[in-house]
Amino acid sequence: MTRWEYMTTPLLIHNTAAILNNWGAQGWELVQVVPGPEGGLVGYFKRPVGGGADNNAGLRAAAQAAQQFEEA
Template structure:
């Protein structure tokens, strides 16, 4: 069975692509984006598979 770890990441509207690209380079996959506490911020939910040993 695959196992995953999850992370929440604050996204700034003016730098969304750069932030997501950076996390993607580390193997994280975007699951969902939801509104943050103010209109200029979003929150990304990410996951990545935990390698089995």
């Protein structure tokens, strides 16, 4: 059975393609886009767990996305 890890990130309207391409290059698949609680959009992503992948990669990726969102 495939095990999945999940991640959410804000999608900045002026930079959506770059954000999606960045997560896709790291193996994340966009599952859904929903309105954020404070406006804007939030992307929900998933990717398979394992296969030699770094177990903390998802946490680091989410932290990086949060930092980018705060700087925007």
